[in-house]
Amino acid sequence: MDRIPILQMGKFLLVTIQVDLYDRLALNLETDLAQMVYKTGARGVLIDISALSIVDSFMGRIIGNIGTMSKIMDAETVLVGMQPAVAITLVELGLELKGVSTALNVEKGMLLLRNKIDSFSETDIEEQDDSSAE
Amino acid sequence: MKVDISKLLQKKKTQILERWMTNQMADEILREDLISNEGLRNQSEELLTKLVKLVNDKNITEVQSPDFEPIVEILAGISHSRARQGFSPRETGFYIFSLKDALLETLQEEVKNDPSALYEITLKVSKLLDSFSISTFETFIKGREEVILRQTDEIAEISTPVIRVWDGILALPIIGTLDSARTQVVMENLLQEIVESGSGIAILDISGVPAVDSLVAQHLIKTVSATRLMGAECIISGIRPEIAQTVVQLGIDLSNIITKASLASALKHAFSMMRLEVKKSTKENFSL
Numbered sequence: 001m002d003r004i005p006i007l008q009m010g011k012f013l014l015v016t017i018q019v020d021l022y023d024r025l026a027l028n029l030e031t032d033l034a035q036m037v038y039k040t041g042a043r044g045v046l047i048d049i050s051a052l053s054i055v056d057s058f059m060g061r062i063i064g065n066i067g068t069m070s071k072i073m074d075a076e077t078v079l080v081g082m083q084p085a086v087a088i089t090l091v092e093l094g095l096e097l098k099g100v101s102t103a104l105n106v107e108k109g110m111l112l113l114r115n116k117i118d119s120f121s122e123t124d125i126e127e128q129d130d131s132s133a134e
Numbered sequence: 135m136k137v138d139i140s141k142l143l144q145k146k147k148t149q150i151l152e153r154w155m156t157n158q159m160a161d162e163i164l165r166e167d168l169i170s171n172e173g174l175r176n177q178s179e180e181l182l183t184k185l186v187k188l189v190n191d192k193n194i195t196e197v198q199s200p201d202f203e204p205i206v207e208i209l210a211g212i213s214h215s216r217a218r219q220g221f222s223p224r225e226t227g228f229y230i231f232s233l234k235d236a237l238l239e240t241l242q243e244e245v246k247n248d249p250s251a252l253y254e255i256t257l258k259v260s261k262l263l264d265s266f267s268i269s270t271f272e273t274f275i276k277g278r279e280e281v282i283l284r285q286t287d288e289i290a291e292i293s294t295p296v297i298r299v300w301d302g303i304l305a306l307p308i309i310g311t312l313d314s315a316r317t318q319v320v321m322e323n324l325l326q327e328i329v330e331s332g333s334g335i336a337i338l339d340i341s342g343v344p345a346v347d348s349l350v351a352q353h354l355i356k357t358v359s360a361t362r363l364m365g366a367e368c369i370i371s372g373i374r375p376e377i378a379q380t381v382v383q384l385g386i387d388l389s390n391i392i393t394k395a396s397l398a399s400a401l402k403h404a405f406s407m408m409r410l411e412v413k414k415s416t417k418e419n420f421s422l
Contacts, residue, residue: 079365080365081365082363082364082365083329084321084322084325084326084328084329084360084364086363087325087360087361087363087364088318088321088322088325088360090360090363091356091359091360091363092356096359096362096363097363102362102363102364102365103365104328104329104332104333104334104364104365104366105332105365108334108365109365
């Protein structure tokens with residue numbers, strides 16, 4: 001059975017989706033990610049969907065689920081590289097992916113994750129710039 | 135007495151053309167600025183030649199006859215080009231009506247001895263030319279509509295430019311009413327530019343939007359949501375007092391969106407989000 005590879009980079013997990021996701025594959029990814037977050041104790045999950053040209057409501061929900069799921073295991077989720085067409089479709093479908101942060105590309109996503117985790121671990125009230133990427 | 139229309143027309147063709155031309159010239163609405171006399175004469179002659187060749191006793195009563203297709207085609211071409219050149223409907227209509235006058239005058243001269251035959255032929259010719267003028271009008275209107283559609287497209291295209299105001303900051307001034315179609319264009323342009331420039335902040339300036347109702351607000355919220363999904367932040371600026379008032383009266387919730395009164399304050403906010411500072415230069419000999 002096909003699986004989407006999940007790579008570990010220090011405290012973060014990196015998932016780059018390079019093929020069009022069919023429902024079964026997406027469900028597998030959800031399960032695998034939950035397992036991986038638990039096993040590695042990751043603090044952040046970065047999902048790159050720059051290669052996806054189609055995201056349907058089911059996929060949208062899976063991404064939302066991943067976000068909520070990681071959150072309760074104390075990991076932040078950042079979704080990066082969404083194509084304009086995908087963004088328009090999701091908005092038209094009424095999915096705003098609340099609870100999932102977004103960034104333009106992997107580099108910016110990593111920076112955002114790092115900022116988030118730093119601000120949480122240091123419980124620093126001074127750092128309040130993260131609202132920019134919510 | 136039976137009148138052979140095709141023979142009669144053949145015989146009198148030059149006379150009819152002359153009459154027609156005189157009619158057209160005599161009219162004070164002749165647009166010499168838009169078409170030369172020479173051009174008009176060629177156009178008219180071509181049409182009349184076709185008409186004389188095609189019309190006969192049988193098909194003159196059947197205005198929808200396929201025999202007349204070439205004539206309708208020529209007329210369509212003429213009225214189409216006239217619509218584009220900016221002729222008025224009256225001027226275009228007059229082109230055919232003056233031919234009718236010329237034809238009827240000639241007929242009257244030829245068949246003046248037989249009133250009943252004259253009446254019959256007049257009626258037929260009149261009907262045929264009325265039908266031609268209707269088809270001329272149809273294509274005229276179609277031509278005008280094409281012009282309008284093209285201009286609408288152009289306006290939609292021109293009126294939503296995406297400007298890079300700073301490294302990483304885009305601005306999109308919206309001018310005119312936001313409807314669904316334009317929102318789509320605005321959204322596509324903005325998102326595409328965000329991808330291309332890698333900008334993290336987009337400022338949507340609505341100072342040029344005349345009125346904001348709940349539908350426009352919904353479109354704005356949609357655009358902001360799409361920008362956020364891409365990973366950029368969207369600021370709405372240019373909220374005039376009237377707009378603020380209607381938004382409150384309509385009960386539209388914009389609290390999740392960063393809104394600013396002017397583009398300047400939006401830019402200021404964007405700078406602070408990017409931790410940028412703009413300072414006045416302290417050098418005294420700085421020339422400006």
